[in-house]
Amino acid sequence: MVVYGTNFKELYSNSAFAMFDLITDTSRVKPKNSMVIEVEGNNPDELMVNWLSELLYIMESRSLLLKEFDILEIDRNRLKAEVRGEHYDPARHEFFTEIKAATYHQLTVEKIDNRWKAQIIFDT
Amino acid sequence: MGSQSHELKRISDYLWEIPQRGNMRVPGRIYASSALMPHIESDQSTLQVANVAHLPGIIKYSLAMPDIHWGYGFPIGGVAALDVEEGVISPGGVGYDINCGCRLARTNLKLNEVKGKIKPLIQRLFSTVPCGVGSSGAISKLTPTELKDALVKGARWSVEKGFGERGDLEHIESYGAMKEADPDKVSRRAIERGLEQMGTLGSGNHFLEIDVVEEIYEEEVAEVFGLFKEQIVVLIHTGSRGLGYQICDDYLKVMLSAINKYRLSLPDKQLACAPIGSAEGRNYFAAMACAANYAWANRQVIMALAKACFEQQFQLSPRELGFQLIYDVCHNIAKIEEHTVDGKRRRICVHRKGATRAFPPGHPETPRVYSKVGQPVLIPGDMGDSSFVCVGSEGAMQKTFGSTCHGAGRVMSRAKAAKASIGRPIQRELEAKGIYVLAKSKRTLAEEVPEAYKDVAEVVEVMHRAGVSPKVAQLRPIGGIKG
Numbered sequence: 001m002v003v004y005g006t007n008f009k010e011l012y013s014n015s016a017f018a019m020f021d022l023i024t025d026t027s028r029v030k031p032k033n034s035m036v037i038e039v040e041g042n043n044p045d046e047l048m049v050n051w052l053s054e055l056l057y058i059m060e061s062r063s064l065l066l067k068e069f070d071i072l073e074i075d076r077n078r079l080k081a082e083v084r085g086e087h088y089d090p091a092r093h094e095f096f097t098e099i100k101a102a103t104y105h106q107l108t109v110e111k112i113d114n115r116w117k118a119q120i121i122f123d124t
Numbered sequence: 125m126g127s128q129s130h131e132l133k134r135i136s137d138y139l140w141e142i143p144q145r146g147n148m149r150v151p152g153r154i155y156a157s158s159a160l161m162p163h164i165e166s167d168q169s170t171l172q173v174a175n176v177a178h179l180p181g182i183i184k185y186s187l188a189m190p191d192i193h194w195g196y197g198f199p200i201g202g203v204a205a206l207d208v209e210e211g212v213i214s215p216g217g218v219g220y221d222i223n224c225g226c227r228l229a230r231t232n233l234k235l236n237e238v239k240g241k242i243k244p245l246i247q248r249l250f251s252t253v254p255c256g257v258g259s260s261g262a263i264s265k266l267t268p269t270e271l272k273d274a275l276v277k278g279a280r281w282s283v284e285k286g287f288g289e290r291g292d293l294e295h296i297e298s299y300g301a302m303k304e305a306d307p308d309k310v311s312r313r314a315i316e317r318g319l320e321q322m323g324t325l326g327s328g329n330h331f332l333e334i335d336v337v338e339e340i341y342e343e344e345v346a347e348v349f350g351l352f353k354e355q356i357v358v359l360i361h362t363g364s365r366g367l368g369y370q371i372c373d374d375y376l377k378v379m380l381s382a383i384n385k386y387r388l389s390l391p392d393k394q395l396a397c398a399p400i401g402s403a404e405g406r407n408y409f410a411a412m413a414c415a416a417n418y419a420w421a422n423r424q425v426i427m428a429l430a431k432a433c434f435e436q437q438f439q440l441s442p443r444e445l446g447f448q449l450i451y452d453v454c455h456n457i458a459k460i461e462e463h464t465v466d467g468k469r470r471r472i473c474v475h476r477k478g479a480t481r482a483f484p485p486g487h488p489e490t491p492r493v494y495s496k497v498g499q500p501v502l503i504p505g506d507m508g509d510s511s512f513v514c515v516g517s518e519g520a521m522q523k524t525f526g527s528t529c530h531g532a533g534r535v536m537s538r539a540k541a542a543k544a545s546i547g548r549p550i551q552r553e554l555e556a557k558g559i560y561v562l563a564k565s566k567r568t569l570a571e572e573v574p575e576a577y578k579d580v581a582e583v584v585e586v587m588h589r590a591g592v593s594p595k596v597a598q599l600r601p602i603g604g605i606k607g
Binding site for chain 1: 196197220221256313316317326327328366369370372373376380393394538564565566567571607
């Protein structure tokens with residue numbers, strides 16, 4: 001998965017959205033429930049993997065599909081975000097792909113010219 | 125990463141070698157036919173075979189089966205045997221879906237007795253066996269205490285809960301439980317992910333399939349396994365679900381820091397590992413064993429659910445139906461085993477990632493009922509394609525640390541397969557071939573189209589001809605359910 005953002009913060013929020021767009025049709029997910037989460041990492045790469053892993057864990061343990069990701073605070077080692085979505089409803093939601101994990105394989109988080117780019121490979 | 129190209133030396137019709145060079149500690153060896161080689165060389169998997177050969181304590185060869193394809197760090201379809209004293213253990217050498225495996229059950233039914241009943245049977249299975257990404261258990265959500273009990277007991281836990289019979293346990297690799305399991309080494313997150321998924325099939329390439337025995341290659345062995353031509357059998361392919369993925373994820377992080385702590389020099393960070401005897405190594409092994417046990421418990425529950433569906437559908441007594449477990453074997457695991465290497469008995473940690481154990485006749489771990497013929501080996505085909513029953517052999521002990529292939533192996537990524545099958549009525553295409561499939565997600569069907577995989581018959585043939593796992597029977601699918 002290749003994701004772009006006009007800034008560092010947007011890159012992380014776009015990456016989360018893109019991942020959920022692989023998992024389900026996000027246009028059918030309503031932002032009914034919200035929660036605030038914090039994630040840490042030793043560098044932007046680790047922060048990315050930990051952030052996406054955290055969201056996968058939330059999805060599975062609480063049966064929540066997410067679609068909105070407001071990054072409240074972010075630096076190279078930590079991010080705090082408010083995420084919104086709703087509980088999985090088999091009548092309305094279809095799962096496209098089961099993502100087992102976000103991996104470090106060929107993972108890149110970099111600034112190219114004026115925008116940020118991330119490449120993430122999932123184990124599916 | 126190591127260097128990009130590796131010279132391949134042909135050893136025999138079915139074996140290729142990557143000569144030892146640079147910091148490789150042993151050569152790499154790939155089982156394949158000329159027909160399969162181009163697929164294998166088209167991704168980075170040969171490089172990965174060479175990378176694995178760099179691991180401290182690796183014995184003899186970094187091995188690859190003919191269904192090898194690119195995986196996280198280690199190739200899928202790889203076998204690495206590491207010395208227990210000097211070697212390392214790596215979550216990447218097992219994979220995310222710990223103890224992903226297959227289970228085959230027999231029945232007394234013949235194809236002509238089920239005509240017209242397959243559709244209702246599949247519909248019944250589809251509504252009874254939870255499948256799909258978001259599926260939760262056929263049994264109500266477990267408490268953490270109950271789950272931890274299952275992580276220790278494995279398949280026995282399911283039997284105690286009324287799923288199946290005690291006699292089933294003898295027909296499962298490691299009798300359905302690795303004794304090294306320690307739930308205290310499993311994170312709270314992994315436990316949470318496991319509470320609701322016991323008895324669920326999951327998604328992706330996992331399935332429950334009704335097959336008919338199409339061909340018997342070894343009459344005598346088939347008879348011992350309880351197989352005969354035209355027979356209806358049930359094949360289940362699934363693993364440890366979210367609990368296993370989380371354990372892999374948790375310990376990959378632990379192992380990344382272990383690289384520096386133990387000053388391991390690795391060609392690729394994804395081979396992250398720790399000495400088997402270190403705290404990190406022991407903890408991972410204990411947690412991995414928990415996931416393995418969860419998967420055995422899971423397949424035990426699913427088989428019992430399937431058996432109930434058969435009983436309801438055909439209204440037969442258990443004796444008449446003859447629904448019995450033939451074997452359950454995993455293809456993503458690390459095991460401590462004893463092997464003879466250059467005439468000496470050694471304790472070895474065998475990593476099988478997309479590789480199936482294939483123990484010979486008379487081996488203490490081969491179930492007593494099969495001790496004369498060898499351990500059943502189950503090789504699932506892709507959706508719509510045949511699956512195979514093979515048997516373990518002395519050849520496997522000598523050549524591959526008692527291991528063989530595990531399936532067809534992808535040639536197309538999921539995304540590519542989904543794209544290639546846009547707009548195609550996959551379900552109807554399969555039905556035209558006489559296979560009735562129900563899937564929770566259309567996308568799953570698209571990703572699993574038969575052309576996304578190598579020809580499983582060719583893969584199995586290589587290991588048959590290489591004298592590793594002789595073919596016993598071919599199974600043709602007539603129906604199935606998927607996530």
